[in-house]
Amino acid sequence: MRVLFGNGTVAKLAFEAERLGMKRVLVLSTPEQAAQAQDIATTLGPLSAGVFSQATMHTPSHITELALEVVRREAVDGVxxxxxxxTTGLGKAIALRTDLPQIVIPTTYAGSEMTPILGETNNGEKVTQRTLKVLPETTIYDVSLTLSLPVGLTATSGMNAIAHAVEALYAEEGNPIISLMAEDAIAALAAALPVIIEKPRDLEARTRAQYGAWLCGVALGSVGMALHHKLCHVLGGSFGLPHAETHTVVLPHAVAYNAAAAPEAMRRIARALGASDAAGGLHDIARKLNAPTALAALGMKESDLDRAADLATAKPxxxxxxxxxxxxxxxxEDAFRGARPKSSNSVIHGAAA
Structure with a gap:
């Protein structure tokens, strides 16, 4: 994938679209970012085929079908x-079905723009697949577009990114290069996010955070996912919980579950956080960011925990x-109540030394 990174890089969008042979470009967004998407469409000038602003979390198939109707009607040749x-998920879903080229302009720290992974929801079940057909052709990171990201979303989006790097450290397909990138990514975000919470328009901290999110996405796209992502896909796809917030809540508990089985990963996570314990350190940074730490606060029902456990272990x-x-x-249960994960210091003693 081609990556442009910096401040003001969105000005190169029209050039990138033309380089990819796009002549009828559909700009995608969520309803909340429709005005920003319209501004982006305006910069494309005659290349713009309009805006589709109905992207929804967990990429439900019925929204994809609505977008495909616009693609066909407007003779769209790129998104x-x-x-x-x-929004990135919707672009990938369209590319999967049409092979249209994609350009992604991230305004959060999701990281999915760097992966060949697509998760789609249909009939209350989220199914994930890995295929190069959904890997975007170009990603344009423009730090200026993240300056207005609300601090609450900054916190949960950043924790979501950290989750990608965390799981890369104990992934079945893990390798030394990805582990280096993952640890640096966690360290970058852990250092930047608290600064952004205090000073949301701090350009240096925003740049550091977007750099970290980029590495997190590369890590996720290069190796596999494990327990944490499985749990979040179940909770999001089957119970409608918000994506980034769910990742934020579940991550410390998934790490605690795996601590004894992946001691080297725990050492590296703790070192990146500057903490003595990986799981506890992740819980503590979420609290420091005033991010949610309990599934109950996200609308999860205690009566659904048994079904969630069944779904999570059905196809692990x-x-x-x-x-x-x-x-x-x-x-x-611990994640539902927001309990601080039990310390695993015996596994990672000296990690932050």
């Missing part, structure tokens, strides 16, 4: 996705520790 994971992703239904149910 530009402006926003976070919801590869994971350092086998997925045991009773232990997964206990993990979900």
């Amino acid at each position: 530009v996705s402006v926003g976070g994971g919801s 992703y590869p994971n350092p520790r086998p997925l045991e239904r009773t232990a997964i149910r206990a993990l979900l």
Whole structure:
């Protein structure tokens, strides 16, 4: 993939579209970012075929079908996705079905723009696949577009990105280069996010955070996913929980579950956070960012925890520790209540030294 990174890089969009042979470009966004998408469409001038602003989290198939109707009606030959994971997911879903080229302009820290992974929801079930057909052709990182990202979304989007790097450190297909990138990504975001919460328009901190999110996305796209992502796909696809917030809540508990089975990963996570314990450190940074730490606060019902445990263990992703239904149910209970994960210092002693 071609990547442009900097401040003001969105000015190169029309050139990138023409370089990819686009002549009828559809700009995608969520309803909340429709005005920003319209501004982007305006910069495309005669290349613009309009805006589709109905992208929705978890990429429901009925929204994709609506977008495809516009693609056909307007003779669209390329898409530009402006926003976070919801919009990028829609662009990927369109590319999967049409082979149209994609340009992504991220305004959050989702990281999905760097992956050949697509998760789609149909009839209450989220199914994930990996195929190069959905990998965007170009990503344009323009730090200026993140300056107005609300601090609440900054926190959860950043924690979502950290989750990608965390799981890359104990992925079945892990390798030394990706582990280096993942640890640096966690460190970059852990340092930048607290600054952004205090000073949302700090350009240096925003640049550092977007750099970290870029690395997180590369890490996720290069190796596999494990327990954390499986749980979040279940909770989002089957129970409608918000994407980034769910990642924020679940991550410390998934890490605690895997701690004894992946001690080297735990050492690297803790070192990147400047903490003595990986799982506890992740919980603590979420609290420091005033991000949610309990599934109950996201609308999860306690009566649904048993079904969530069943779904999570029905088709498990590869994971350092086998997925045991009773232990997964206990993990979900802790995440539901927002309990700080039990320390695993005996596993990672000296990690932050």
